[in-house]
Amino acid sequence: MATLASHLRPDPASSHPQMEEVPLLRGSNCRAKGAAPGFKVAILGAAGGIGQPLALLMKMNPLVSVLHLYDVVNTPGVTADISHMNTGAVVRGFLGQPQLENALTGMDLVVIPAGVPRKPGMTRDDLFNINAGIVRTLCEGIAKCCPKAIVNVISNPVNSTVPIAAEVFKKAGTYDPKRLLGVTTLDVGEVLGLDPREVNVPVVGGHAGVTILPLLSQVNPACSFTSEEVNHLTSRIQNGGTEVVEAKAGAGSATLSMAYAAAKFADACLRGLRGDAGIVECSYVASQVTELPFFASKVRLGRSGVEEILPLGPLNEFERAGLEKAKKELAQSIQKGVTFINK
Numbered sequence: 001m002a003t004l005a006s007h008l009r010p011d012p013a014s015s016h017p018q019m020e021e022v023p024l025l026r027g028s029n030c031r032a033k034g035a036a037p038g039f040k041v042a043i044l045g046a047a048g049g050i051g052q053p054l055a056l057l058m059k060m061n062p063l064v065s066v067l068h069l070y071d072v073v074n075t076p077g078v079t080a081d082i083s084h085m086n087t088g089a090v091v092r093g094f095l096g097q098p099q100l101e102n103a104l105t106g107m108d109l110v111v112i113p114a115g116v117p118r119k120p121g122m123t124r125d126d127l128f129n130i131n132a133g134i135v136r137t138l139c140e141g142i143a144k145c146c147p148k149a150i151v152n153v154i155s156n157p158v159n160s161t162v163p164i165a166a167e168v169f170k171k172a173g174t175y176d177p178k179r180l181l182g183v184t185t186l187d188v189g190e191v192l193g194l195d196p197r198e199v200n201v202p203v204v205g206g207h208a209g210v211t212i213l214p215l216l217s218q219v220n221p222a223c224s225f226t227s228e229e230v231n232h233l234t235s236r237i238q239n240g241g242t243e244v245v246e247a248k249a250g251a252g253s254a255t256l257s258m259a260y261a262a263a264k265f266a267d268a269c270l271r272g273l274r275g276d277a278g279i280v281e282c283s284y285v286a287s288q289v290t291e292l293p294f295f296a297s298k299v300r301l302g303r304s305g306v307e308e309i310l311p312l313g314p315l316n317e318f319e320r321a322g323l324e325k326a327k328k329e330l331a332q333s334i335q336k337g338v339t340f341i342n343k
């Protein structure tokens with residue numbers, strides 16, 4: 001198959017000499033007049049179970065003009081494949097630590113699904129010893145190469161990996177709490193038994209077990225639940241991820257639904273960057289909503305990232321009790337992340 005490189009060698013002065021050769025397109029990498037207006041997005045862990053479908057979905061997003069796919073394995077193949085999609089984004093692949101800086105340079109948004117997933121019987125915290133180091137290294141690259149980028153952290157345990165990222169950025173002198181967001185969107189989608197297109201429930205706290213706190217009393221459109229339904233729904237939402245881990249029986253955790261949730265959240269971040277009004281999503285961010293330094297709640301996204309953190313609103317007695325349980329576990333997870341960088 002003829003390749004773009006054979007017909008149109010990348011400019012030797014290109015800032016991406018490691019840019020993978022891409023086939024002469026059935027897609028859109030071969031551009032007469034450069035990339036369409038839009039944002040530059042990097043996915044770190046792009047060859048993974050989340051990364052690959054996320055790359056596909058981001059390639060379809062008209063707000064994305066450049067898509068960089070980075071992983072420590074397999075990105076040449078994933079990039080060649082994605083590049084055949086006849087959508088606007090120019091896609092480039094980057095493989096391994098030597099190419100991390102080129103993958104990140106100039107990016108507006110960096111999405112991080114890099115890291116290992118759970119197997120049955122594991123908690124998300126069991127992933128800490130492997131994923132903490134991965135997130136640290138990747139965030140060191142972000143601090144060096146695209147310090148103004150919006151960062152979406154997917155890698156678990158999110159309750160700790162977001163504080164890790166924050167500490168890395170603080171050490172680099174680049175920390176902007178408005179631009180660091182933990183992706184908890186999947187929890188919002190797991191309000192079971194209702195039409196997800198019609199219903200919205202804020203899910204606050206964090207992204208593990210009892211730290212996942214759905215505020216069912218604030219469901220929109222309003223509807224009432226019996227206490228049994230509240231207990232059942234809350235448990236299903238808190239254990240939604242574990243249900244998938246157990247169903248996959250050792251083959252990993254949510255990937256396709258997570259890619260969808262991550263693409264939806266990334267799109268919200270990009271619409272915010274574009275200046276759209278009224279972009280409100282739940283996310284795990286640096287926050288003063290509680291006495292903890294990080295907390296997931298509704299945030300309004302804009303040109304500078306998190307432009308407003310909305311208050312939790314009225315909680316009923318069940319939710320107030322859940323909040324105390326969530327805060328107790330969350331405090332430990334946050335401290336574990338902070339200590340990992342400052343030990």
Ligand SMILES: NC(=O)c1ccc[n+]([C@@H]2O[C@H](COP(=O)([O-])OP(=O)(O)OC[C@H]3O[C@@H](n4cnc5c(N)ncnc54)[C@H](O)[C@@H]3O)[C@@H](O)[C@H]2O)c1
Nearest residue numbers: 045047048049050071072113114115116117154155156258
């Ligand atoms: N936030 C959420 O709601 C949510 C949902 C699902 C999964 N997750 C988490 O996302 C992570 C990825 O899950 P997955 O199913 O895609 O796993 P996966 O193993 O399928 O893919 C992970 C990818 O990361 C890559 N990787 C490993 N080390 C890397 C490094 N140093 N730099 C760049 N890439 C690296 C691997 O090569 C692999 O391609 C896990 O930690 C999982 O727990 C979070």
Ligand SMILES: O=C(O)C[C@H](O)C(=O)O
Nearest residue numbers: 118156186241242253254
């Ligand atoms: O449950 C997991 O380990 C993956 C993710 O955090 C999820 O909620 O699906």
